[in-house]
Amino acid sequence: MTKTxxxxxxxxxxxxxxxxxxxxxxxxxxxxxxxKKEISRLQKQLAKEQIAHESEIAGLKAKFEKERITVVFDKSDKDL
Known part of the structure; x- marks a missing residue:
């Protein structure tokens, strides 16, 4: 007899x-x-930092352009 x-x-x-x-x-x-809120906050913070870095880079480029010295070499100078 099997029991199911x-x-x-x-x-x-x-x-x-x-x-x-x-x-x-x-x-x-x-x-x-x-x-999602934390991701959004970090994305905003990153964007602000990126803008700040781009602004800093632009300022350094402007400073470099302002202070650039043009050097003229004399072609007759054989040591160059």
Whole structure:
């Protein structure tokens, strides 16, 4: 005589897991929202720093152009 047992399908009949997922869902959404905010903040900070560096580079270029000295070599000088 064989005895047959029916097993519960863990995917279909797992209300405990469903409950945990529903509880975790708002936490995950909140964490993801905080993550997106932090990414946005860092992107803005990076953009500000990039603008500052570009401004600094432009200022250094202008200073260099202002202070540039033109050197003229005498073609008759054989040591050059």
């Amino acid at each position: 047992t029916t097993k519960k399908d863990p995917i279909k009949d797992n209300s405990e897991l469903d409950k945990k997922v529903r509880q975790a869902d708002p936490m995950i959404k909140h964490a993801f929202s905080e993550y």
